[in-house]
Amino acid sequence: MTIKEILIKYCRELENISDTPRLDVEMLLKKALGDVDSMYIRMYLDKALTDEQEKYFLEMIKERLNERPIAYIIGNREFMGLDFFVKEGVLIPRPDTETLVEEIINICNNRTGLNILDIGTGSGAITISLAKYLDKSHVVSADISDIALEIASKNAVSNNVDERIDFIKSDVFSNVPKEKKFDLIVSNPPYIRKADIDGLDRQVKDFEPYNALEGGEDGLDFYRKITKESKDFLKSKGILAYEVGHDQAYDVSEIMKENGFEDIYTKCDLQGFERVVIG
Numbered sequence: 023m024t025i026k027e028i029l030i031k032y033c034r035e036l037e038n039i040s041d042t043p044r045l046d047v048e049m050l051l052k053k054a055l056g057d058v059d060s061m062y063i064r065m066y067l068d069k070a071l072t073d074e075q076e077k078y079f080l081e082m083i084k085e086r087l088n089e090r091p092i093a094y095i096i097g098n099r100e101f102m103g104l105d106f107f108v109k110e111g112v113l114i115p116r117p118d119t120e121t122l123v124e125e126i127i128n129i130c131n132n133r134t135g136l137n138i139l140d141i142g143t144g145s146g147a148i149t150i151s152l153a154k155y156l157d158k159s160h161v162v163s164a165d166i167s168d169i170a171l172e173i174a175s176k177n178a179v180s181n182n183v184d185e186r187i188d189f190i191k192s193d194v195f196s197n198v199p200k201e202k203k204f205d206l207i208v209s210n211p212p213y214i215r216k217a218d219i220d221g222l223d224r225q226v227k228d229f230e231p232y233n234a235l236e237g238g239e240d241g242l243d244f245y246r247k248i249t250k251e252s253k254d255f256l257k258s259k260g261i262l263a264y265e266v267g268h269d270q271a272y273d274v275s276e277i278m279k280e281n282g283f284e285d286i287y288t289k290c291d292l293q294g295f296e297r298v299v300i301g
C-alpha cells in the first residue's frame with residue numbers, strides 16, 4: 023500500500039476509537055518508515071511501503087485498533103518540549119500536568135539551586151522538566167514502583183539531567199531522608215475516586231497503571247497524607263504544589279489550610295478546570 027492509501031483506510035477505521043485518527047496514523051507511519059518526519063509523509067504520499075515496513079505498520083495499527091494508547095505503541099510522549107520514553111507501568115504524561123510544571127517554573131524562575139522533592143514520579147515528566155528548566159536545581163524523585171523508577175532514570179539520562187536527580191524507592195515519604203529540607207514539594211498523586219475507576223475510558227482503565235490512578239474513596243487520600251507529612255520535609259516558607267482532579271481544588275485547598283499552609287491559590291488547565299493547587 024502507499025502512504026496515501028494507508029492514511030485514508032486507517033483514519034476511517036480509527037474514527038470510533040481515537041479522537042485524533044489522522045495524527046495517530048501519521049505517528050505510526052512515521053515509526054514504521056524508520057522515524058521519518060511529518061514532512062516526509064506529505065512529500066511522498068504515493069510512495070509504497072516495503073513489505074517489512076507494511077508488516078510493522080499493520081502490527082502497530084492492530085494494537086491501536088485494540089485501543090492501546092498510541093504513546094505506549096510508539097514508546098514515546100512529548101512533555102514540556104522534551105521526549106519521554108513510556109511503556110505500560112507508568113502513566114502517560116498529560117498536557118494538564120504541563121500547567122503544574124509551567125506554574126512552578128513561573129514562581130521559581132529567578133531562584134537557582136532549589137531543592138525539590140517529587141512524590142510519585144512515574145515516567146519522570148515533572149521531575150525531569152523541573153531539573154531541566156530550573157537552573158542548578160536538585161530533585162529527589164520518589165516512587166513506590168520499580169518500573170517507574172527504571173523508566174524515569176532512563177528518561178533522566180536521555181534528557182541529560184541524571185546528575186541532578188536522586189531516585190529513591192519510597193511509599194510517599196517512607197524513605198525520603200529527613201535531614202535535608204526542601205524548598206518545594208510537588209506531586210501529581212493518584213486522585214481518581216475508587217467508584218469512578220470503572221467509568222474511565224477503556225484506554226486509561228485497561229492500559230494505564232491502577233496504582234497511579236486510584237486515590238481512595240473520595241480520591242483525596244494522598245493529598246491528606248502528603249500535606250500532613252510534608253511539614254516535616256519542607257523549609258519554612260517552602261512550597262507545596264499539586265495537580266488535582268477537575269473538581270478537587272476546593273477540597274485540597276481546605277486540606278492545606280487545615281495543615282497551616284498559607285497563600286493558597288489555584289491555576290486552571292487549558293480546559294478551564296482548576297487543575298493546580300499551590301500553597
Ligand code: GLN
Nearest residue numbers: 210211212213214234235
Ligand atoms: N489525569 C489522569 C486521568 O484523568 C489521572 C492522573 C492521576 O490520578 N494523577 O486519567
